[in-house]
Amino acid sequence: MTRSVPDAGVSLPPVAPEVSAAAVESLTTRLRRRLDAAVESVAALPVDIAEDGTYGIRCGEDAWVTLKPGPSGTITSPDQAHCTCLLSPRCLHRAAVLGAGPVADATPSLAEGQPTEPAAPTAPGRPSAEQVRAAGVLWTAAAAVLAAGAAAAGAVPQAELLRAAHTARLAGLHRAESAALGVVRRVRDARGPQGAHRAHRPDELVAALCELLLVTHRLRAADPDPGLIGGVPHNHRPDGPLRLYGVCREPVVGPGGTGGVVTHLVDGTGRWYTLRDAGPGGPARARRAGTAHVAVRSFLSDHERLSRGGLVVTGAVVAPDGRLLAEPGVRATFAAGGPWADVVPAAAVPDGTGHAPPLTRCDVEIVAADGEEVLVRVVTAGVPGTGPTVRLAPAHRHPALAHTANLRRLGACPGLRIRVLGRVDPDRATTLRPLAVGPVPGAGSATLRLPGEWRDRVDLGYDLLGDEHFPLEAPCPPPLTAAEDRPVDSPLRRVRDLVELAATGGRRAAAEPARDSDRDGHLALRRAGFATGADLFAALGEVAARRPRDAFGRPVADDRDHYAAQWLATAVYLAATEAALGRGLWHG
Incomplete structure (x- = not known):
């Protein structure tokens, strides 16, 4: 029995890089020219999912492609992808379906019975000759993608980069392999049906390409830095229970019509963690997810309560990017939070487990509204009006979320002092996209007045500021009269x-x-x-x-x-x- 799933939010199973690359390499030159169009057409086709987990896609009258992932849910072998057409397995349909699936992480699971090739031995203090050669191959493939640009880097140059990434893995170059897979994912995001949604984030593609080219450039020059080799990323299991404090909720609107929420937390040392809940539904689901149940075993609470409280996690499993994973054996109980001024660290403590980078925190004084943005002066050394003038811009502008309405309300109260937590805009260093705000300790009547249940914080994507949250009178700062007083982007x-x-x-x-x-x-x-x-x-x-x-x-x-x-x-x-x-x- 199967069920048809035409929803664009349902993804094909992840595909191992070497499987996708091999499928493209098996095509004739004529079929390779048609591959990009075929991959795009697969995205619009309905998917049938059988009860045994097999995926089926009809690509034509005589072409039915089936994918049968292993226990991990990933296509790790060419034998797991079949097509009924006469040219199979060297057919366009099979290569297009494999190319349309997301790129799987490296290192196949041993539970699937897949043998892992031994990494090339490394001489102490420097890369081996095989690693230098593998880095050179990866550099060449990356340089080809850069020369073409994401707009023209279709399935064939992507396959060459995936093949080079597999070669890097066989040579034990884990960091380079991971960087290559990151580039392929960013290129596919830019080229996919939802590429226009992510067009405002070319900085992610730049960062991925820079990492890949820098690592391979140094490796092919036999740089002895052991950090260039990297290691296979593993989930982290703390020795004891984690005592975490909620910081804020962040709506998530991603490519492919996904939506959800990320709740940010910190521990007592300033390390950051996240709980993520995302799925198909776009901004509407992002709005609903702010009060949804937290997907951690045995934990009976929601994201709103957690963001203003805390939890204790025993048997915690933490992904390399700081995500808390709901795996078997994980237990969590609700715990009291703390005042926002104490919970939000001014800076994060770097560690080797790759925890999520911190958000930027600062105190600012509101100057004036500027359209949907707010001009503010950064408070330095606790003295208002002494810092540079910068902008606060909505993290998301969709009307289903409250960012724009809240910033408009804040901009109407010049002189107000607030504590801001957000991300610096990657394209404009003078712009901060805030996720949460709160009162400034010691600011008296010149700051926000929030109800006790809000725990001194406003999640700008979910909570809605009203007149009762502002002081009756606030001192007005001197107006901006000269052009040089306004934020100016760096040359x-x-x-x-x-x-x-x-x-x-x-x-x-x-x-x-x-x-x-x-x-x-x-x-x-x-x-x-x-x-x-x-x-x-x-x-x-x-x-x-x-x-x-x-x-x-x-x-x-x-x-x-x-x-x-x-x-x-x-x-x-x-x-x-x-x-x-x-x-x-x-x-x-």
């Missing part, structure tokens, strides 16, 4: 635009500034004191536009290595400089 925005354009649009797109002789951008960077940034900005455009030719003027082999190295140098400079600027702006 590095030009560098970021070029780096992101290169990652999404490819080498041809990155060459446009050089063709247009963007002298204004170069001079603006130099006038602002970013001489290195100006040189890198100009060099990237020039290298992108350069096309080597022989003595007769004919195009010769593309110098992708040189272009990839120049893009990498620019991206590394950009990330380091923006991080330093952000620390100085938000943390003084």
Whole structure:
């Protein structure tokens, strides 16, 4: 018995990188040209799921593709994918279905009986010759994806990158393999049916490409740093019970129409953890999930109560990114929370388990509304009006969520002092996207007045601020009269635009500034004191536009290595400089 599932929110099973790559490699050149269109068409087809967990997709009158995942729910062997057409297994239907499935994490499960190849032996203190060769193969595949750009990096270059990632795993290069899989996922997000939804996050693609190219560049140069090798990520099991304190709830609206909530928590040392509940439903489900039951075994509470309280977890299982996993043996009980001023740490304690990075916390004084955004001055050393002027922008603008309405209400109360917790906008260092706000301790009547049950915090995506939460009178700050008093994005925005354009649009797109002789951008960077940034900005455009030719003027082999190295140098400079600027702006 089967059930038809045409809902776009239901995904195909994850596919091991080597299985997907092998399916593409088996196609003829003619079929490879048709593969991208076939992958796109698979996304719109209904999926039949049998009671034994087999997935079935009809790709034509005589083509019925079946996927039978192993116990882990992942396709780890070519034998788990079949098609009824005459060309199978070297058929377009099978390759398209495997290419449409999400990329599985590395390292197959031993419970499925899949043998694991031994990693290449590593000489003490440096990578082996096999690892250097594997890094070179991965660099070449990554450079090809960068030159094409996410918009043109279809199934074939993705398959080449997946094959190179598998080679890296066999050589024991776990960090490089993980980075390669991350690039493929970001490229697919940008190219998929929901790519437009994620078009505002090219920074994720840039970060993934930068990590992959940087690691492989250093490895192929035989860099002895053991951190470049990495290790297979494992879930962390604390020795004793975890005592966690709720911080805030964050609505999640993701690609593919997913929606849900993430509740952020911290322990007594400042390490961050998350509880996530996401599924099909988009913003409407994100709104409902804010008061939904928490999916932890034996825990009878909801996300709203947890975000203002806490819990004790015994037998905890923590994913490398800080997610609490509801696995067998995990037990949780509700516990009292604490005042928000004490719970929210000013900075996180880094550790080796890869816990979720902290959110940015600061105290600000509201200056004025600016459309849907709010202009504020950062409070430095506890003195209002002394810090830089920055913006608060809605984390989500969908009307089903309360971010925009709450910021509009805050912007109508100049002089109010609030404590803000949020994320710095990756594209604008002077913009913070707050998730929660609360009163500033010691601010007297110039801060929020919240009911006791809110525990000194407002989840901006769920709670709705009203007149009763504001003081009757608040001192008005001096108005913004000069243009220089307003937040001004760093001239590095030009560098970021070029780096992101290169990652999404490819080498041809990155060459446009050089063709247009963007002298204004170069001079603006130099006038602002970013001489290195100006040189890198100009060099990237020039290298992108350069096309080597022989003595007769004919195009010769593309110098992708040189272009990839120049893009990498620019991206590394950009990330380091923006991080330093952000620390100085938000943390003084």
